[in-house]
Amino acid sequence: MRVDRHWSDKELEEMTEIDWRIFREDHNISFKGSKIPRPMRNWAESKLTTELLKAVKRAGYKKPSPIQMASIPLGLQQRDVIGIAETGSGKTAAFVLPMLTYITRLPPLSEENETEGPYAVVMATTRELAQQIEDETVKFAHYLGIKVVSIVGGQSIEEQGFRIRQGCEVVIATPGRLLDCLERRYCVLNQCNYVVLDEADRMIDMGFGPQVVGVLDAMPSSNMKPKNEDEELDENKIY
Numbered sequence: 537m538r539v540d541r542h543w544s545d546k547e548l549e550e551m552t553e554i555d556w557r558i559f560r561e562d563h564n565i566s567f568k569g570s571k572i573p574r575p576m577r578n579w580a581e582s583k584l585t586t587e588l589l590k591a592v593k594r595a596g597y598k599k600p601s602p603i604q605m606a607s608i609p610l611g612l613q614q615r616d617v618i619g620i621a622e623t624g625s626g627k628t629a630a631f632v633l634p635m636l637t638y639i640t641r642l643p644p645l646s647e648e649n650e651t652e653g654p655y656a657v658v659m660a661t662t663r664e665l666a667q668q669i670e671d672e673t674v675k676f677a678h679y680l681g682i683k684v685v686s687i688v689g690g691q692s693i694e695e696q697g698f699r700i701r702q703g704c705e706v707v708i709a710t711p712g713r714l715l716d717c718l719e720r721r722y723c724v725l726n727q728c729n730y731v732v733l734d735e736a737d738r739m740i741d742m743g744f745g746p747q748v749v750g751v752l753d754a755m756p757s758s759n760m761k762p763k764n765e766d767e768e769l770d771e772n773k774i775y
C-alpha cells in the first residue's frame with residue numbers, strides 16, 4: 537500500500553488539493569472571495585524580494601504566522617484584503633510587507649515628487665497603536681531606504697507636516713489628526729493610492745467614519761482599480 541507523505545515533507549509543486557486543505561486546517565485559515573491565491577507555507581516560498589526576506593530574517597521571524605501565510609500572497613497581488621486574526625498574531629507585518637513591496641515598485645521619491653505626499657497611508661485608532669505600527673514598519677522599511685512618518689496627537693502638527701513635506705513614502709496616522717493636517721494644508725495625499733485601516737471595525741465603532749472618508753477624499757481618484765475583482769490589473773499602471 538502506498539502511503540502519501542504529509543504536506544510538510546513535500547515540495548511546493550507536489551502539493552495536492554487535499555494537502556492544501558490539510559495545510560489550511562492545520563493553520564486555521566479560512567477565506568471568502570474569488571481567485572484566492574494559495575497561502576505561502578514558509579518565507580522562502582513567498583514572493584517577497586530578497587531584500588525584504590533579509591529584513592524578515594533580521595527581525596527573527598522564522599516562520600510566517602497564519603494571517604501572514606494567507607494575506608501576504610493576496611497583498612502582493614494588490615488585491616483588496618480584509619484580514620481577521622486574533623490579537624498578537626502578526627497582522628501588522630501581514631499588511632506592512634506587501635505595502636513595502638508595492639512602494640519599491642514605484643519611482644523613488646525625488647525632489648520633484650516628495651512634496652506630493654506619501655505613497656501609502658496606514659490609519660489606526662489610537663496613538664499607541666500607531667506607534668506600534670510605526671515600530672513594526674520601520675523594522676523592515678529601514679533596510680529599503682523607505683521613510684515613515686507618524687501623524688498623531690500630542691506632538692506639534694506643524695512639525696509633523698514639515699516632516700511629511702521633506703519626503704516620506706509611508707504615513708501612519710490617527711484619522712482625525714491626519715484630516716486636520718490635510719485641512720490645514722500641512723500635507724497632501726496627491727500620490728497616495730494605498731490605504732490600510734487597522735482595526736477598521738473599531739475605527740467605525742469609535743465614530744471615526746467621517747474622518748476616514750475625509751482622508752480618502754484627499755486621495756487621487758484617477759488610479760482606482762477596476763470595480764470587478766476578476767478583471768486583470770494593467771501591469772503598466774499604478775493603482
Ligand SMILES: Nc1ncnc2c1ncn2[C@@H]1O[C@H](COP(=O)(O)OP(=O)(O)OP(=O)(O)O)[C@@H](O)[C@H]1O
Nearest residue numbers: 596597598599600601622623624625626627628629
Ligand atoms: N512571523 C513572525 N514570527 C515571529 N514574531 C512575529 C511574526 N510576526 C509578527 N511577530 C511579532 O509578534 C508581535 C505581535 O505582532 P502584531 O503587533 O503585528 O500583532 P497584531 O495581530 O497586529 O496584534 P494587535 O491586534 O494587538 O495589534 C510583534 O512583536 C511582532 O514583532
